[in-house]
Amino acid sequence: MLDIRDGRHPVLELHTDERFVPNDTILNPSDQQIALITGPNMAGKSTFIRQAALLVLIAHTGAYVPAASARIDLVDRIFTRIGASDDLARGQSTFMVEMSETANILNNATRRSLVILDEIGRGTSTNDGLAIAQAVVEYLHHRDDEPAEGGRPRTLFATHYHELASLERGLPGVVNARLDVLEEGT
DSSP states (O other), X not given: OEEEEEEOOHHHHHSOSSOOXXXXXXXXXXXXXXXXXXXXTTSSHHHHHHHHHHHHHHHHHTOOOOSSEEEEOOOSOEEEEOSOOOBGGGTBXXXXXXXXXXXXXXXXXXXXXXXXXXXXXXXXXXXXXXXXXXXXXXXXXXXXXXXXXXXXXXXXXXOSOGGGGGHHHHSTTEEEEEOOOOOOOO
């Protein structure tokens, strides 16, 4: 269970004059295992998933969690795939680094892990990227809960592929969350 109500980003609150809007993060193995987060560029998808991982880490250190309430079950590892990087000296393009890191997550995450994935599949063509992103969601959803080392990890999946929202209808435990932007004073 991961149930954070009115969570706040502890770093952003300290370093910006903008008002941070508290938000909820809810994941559980039965009906909200994977949250697909969509929305326009610069809506805060990456910030939202990073905030969740940061609050889980803070909770596990025993420190104060900036939230109205938080129930955070034990997490064995936090897996992240965020950002674009390459290792050209070793012959690894941005896409290969992304795929290697994603493969590591798929092979090592357990039912007790928290997985945050940001824009999987963006390093290739639209159709190929969409296919990769959907395959990753489906793989994480269909993993067995046995053996204990395996299972279905709690996952936050930020994506610009709005087509993935249809997975909610066919995969129990996959839910959609959409971030929107409201411009004021322009």
